[in-house]
Amino acid sequence: MFADTGKGMVTDMKKIPYKIYLEENEIPTHWYNLRAEMKNKPAPLLNPETLQPMTAEELKAVFCDELVTQELDDTNAYIPIPQEIQDFYKMYRPSPLVRAYCLEEKLQTPAKIYYKFEGNNTSGSHKLNSAIAQAYYAKKQGLKGVTTETGAGQWGTALSMACAYFGLDCLVYMVKVSYEQKPFRREVMRTYGATVTPSPSETTEIGRKILAEHPGTSGSLGCAISEAVEAEMGREGYRYVLGSVLNQVLLHQTVIGLEAKAALDKYEIVPDIIIGCAGGGSNLGGLISPFAGEMIRGERNYRIIGVEPASCPSFTRGVFAYDFCDTGKVCPLAKMYTLGSGFIPSANHAGGLRYHGMSPVLSQLYHDGIMEAVSVEQTSVFDAATQFARVEGILPAPESSHAIRVAIDEALKCKETGEEKTIVFGLTGTGYFDMVAYEKYNNGEMRDYVPADADLKPGLDGIPRFPGNEF
Numbered sequence: 001m002f003a004d005t006g007k008g009m010v011t012d013m014k015k016i017p018y019k020i021y022l023e024e025n026e027i028p029t030h031w032y033n034l035r036a037e038m039k040n041k042p043a044p045l046l047n048p049e050t051l052q053p054m055t056a057e058e059l060k061a062v063f064c065d066e067l068v069t070q071e072l073d074d075t076n077a078y079i080p081i082p083q084e085i086q087d088f089y090k091m092y093r094p095s096p097l098v099r100a101y102c103l104e105e106k107l108q109t110p111a112k113i114y115y116k117f118e119g120n121n122t123s124g125s126h127k128l129n130s131a132i133a134q135a136y137y138a139k140k141q142g143l144k145g146v147t148t149e150t151g152a153g154q155w156g157t158a159l160s161m162a163c164a165y166f167g168l169d170c171l172v173y174m175v176k177v178s179y180e181q182k183p184f185r186r187e188v189m190r191t192y193g194a195t196v197t198p199s200p201s202e203t204t205e206i207g208r209k210i211l212a213e214h215p216g217t218s219g220s221l222g223c224a225i226s227e228a229v230e231a232e233m234g235r236e237g238y239r240y241v242l243g244s245v246l247n248q249v250l251l252h253q254t255v256i257g258l259e260a261k262a263a264l265d266k267y268e269i270v271p272d273i274i275i276g277c278a279g280g281g282s283n284l285g286g287l288i289s290p291f292a293g294e295m296i297r298g299e300r301n302y303r304i305i306g307v308e309p310a311s312c313p314s315f316t317r318g319v320f321a322y323d324f325c326d327t328g329k330v331c332p333l334a335k336m337y338t339l340g341s342g343f344i345p346s347a348n349h350a351g352g353l354r355y356h357g358m359s360p361v362l363s364q365l366y367h368d369g370i371m372e373a374v375s376v377e378q379t380s381v382f383d384a385a386t387q388f389a390r391v392e393g394i395l396p397a398p399e400s401s402h403a404i405r406v407a408i409d410e411a412l413k414c415k416e417t418g419e420e421k422t423i424v425f426g427l428t429g430t431g432y433f434d435m436v437a438y439e440k441y442n443n444g445e446m447r448d449y450v451p452a453d454a455d456l457k458p459g460l461d462g463i464p465r466f467p468g469n470e471f
Helices: 008-014 067-072 083-089 101-107 128-140 155-167 176-181 183-191 205-213 223-232 247-266 282-296 358-366 378-392 396-415 436-442 453-461
Strands: 031-032 079-080 097-100 112-119 143-148 169-175 194-198 238-239 273-277 301-307 320-322 333-340 374-377 420-429
Touching: 008 273, 031 247, 031 282, 067 436, 083 183, 097 247, 101 112, 101 396, 112 194, 112 396, 128 143, 128 155, 143 155, 143 223, 143 378, 169 176, 169 183, 169 273, 169 453, 176 183, 176 194, 183 194, 194 223, 194 301, 205 223, 223 238, 247 282, 247 358, 273 282, 273 396, 282 358, 282 420, 301 358, 301 396, 301 436, 333 358, 333 374, 333 420, 374 378, 374 396, 378 396, 378 420, 378 436
Parallel strands: 112 420, 143 169, 143 238, 169 194, 273 301, 273 420, 301 374
Antiparallel strands: 031 079, 097 112, 320 333
């Protein structure tokens, strides 16, 4: 299987191991704040009533105090990671950078493929990197508990683990389609002590309103965010926490990119292409931040690709404008690529990518041409997931499989051209709780959902119009 194909595989295997591990003392001690080096800073969050930049005091009504400081910090390039969080990271970090030798052989490509694997913890994904940080700051502030939303369930699982560790109450609003498709993910959250409610629900005013306007809706992350914020506002000693999109979340996730870069540097590997799936932006932002920083400083040039589902194409078919972060329009306005807060995507099988907008940081990078984006359909995504699972031995999450799809496509282009490009992608999690989706695929029952322009129009028409928000 591993005979020399003329592409240098035997030589590579002698030099570069399957898994490049860092030592525990090489786990990052600081998060990297890309915004400090961005020439064009992400636009500030706006108060939806005054349309003025949100102040720290206004944000502290929703978020933990220290997280508000991180959210607004665009000057300090490195933020120290508290020792308690560093100690927790050691339970599952450093995570390996894996050379996909078997996939390369299967594809017969001269490309060199690496993936940063973040699935080696019970939450099954990268989400624990930020969950433990947010729970730590909530506990340090003396709070009773937190509320949140979750799509595929990985964020909710990660937060329930973090809250259990620090003894915090955890209320999770789970997008209804995922709640129904992934009962075992729900039960993991409950095992860790979380209360899990399908969203939209009858437990909040916003949930009842959405159900009245959209009977039978499968829900969306935007709906679940609205419910989680309302639940937080009505409980003394609680704060809302978010698993993606926000500056603070991308900051925490930079441990992914920092470790990946350190592992590559050990073997003097310089990637040509860096790929991540894109929903709200947490894993993509975490993976690419140190590399994007090099591009901004003029030190290196990479091709960075964000991959989103064709059913929810905020980058590739959205507009760059201020919009509400949630369907209920109770959250601040963020300037981002968006399909409109009223857009409710079809019930595809990548729940973690079913968000109408995109991180303001990534939106600004995309707008400035530092990264690009593509959208892919879910049957082709599961084709790639199955191919990867059969040769690399890991069943990938549907979200991660969007990155796998494009990594395979780029490797096959190298097969045609003979170029030996180095490709790095983020394998953000495992798919062991996504078997309903794999069952649909294996039974030939999976369908692609690509919204027509007419389907996108209501959401886009609902984006608020005001001076300075023309698009």
